[in-house]
Amino acid sequence: MKDFEIGMSASYSQTITDADIKSFAGISGDNNPVHMSDExxxxxxFNRRIAHGLLSASFFSALFGTKLPGPGCVYVNQSLTFLKPVYIGDTxxxxxxxxxxxxxxxxxxxxTQCSVKGATVISGEAEIYIPKPNSH
Structure with a gap:
């Protein structure tokens, strides 16, 4: 726990593709036509297809598990406010x-925050548990 300080941060960027949306729909079972049907x-x-909000929010899990705090941590709580849509091609x-x-x-x-072109699209807060290191 001594390795962590208030203000430490990590980030991850990904450009959303049609394939990402289709894969997420397959995994989550959310086939809402606002995500799946151009017509x-x-x-x-929204005038065009949007990405699932939880697709973008899932990047928080990637950051917690791989960067900060890193492997072994346990996600306890997450609040999310969806402010703007994310479209195919948005980073x-x-x-x-x-x-x-x-x-x-x-x-x-x-x-926690997701942004596209500097505009916040998702805001929230998270709580992460850090297990005690294994003693050998």
Whole structure:
């Protein structure tokens, strides 16, 4: 726990493709036509297909498990507010920043944000548990 400080952050960027949306729909079972059908989406308030919000939010999990705090951590809680749509071809940047540390409970608290072209599309907070290292 001593390796972590308030303000530490990590980020990840990925450009959303049609294949990503179709794969996520297959994994999640969410085949909402606003994600899957050009014809349906053209008549929606978005005017074209949008990516699943949880597809972009899943990048937080990637950051926690691989960068900060890293392998072995356990996702405890996540709040999400979806502010703007993400479209095919958008590059989403997910960023996590430590906002509080509870060494007694072995918890890190994060601000989480996804952005596209500098505009926030998802905001939230997360709580991550850090297991005690195995003693040999």
């Amino acid at each position: 349906f989406a053209e008549n929606s308030r 989403v940047t997910a960023k996590i920043t430590i906002k509080a540390i509870d060494t007694q409970k072995r918890r890190l608290y994060f601000e």
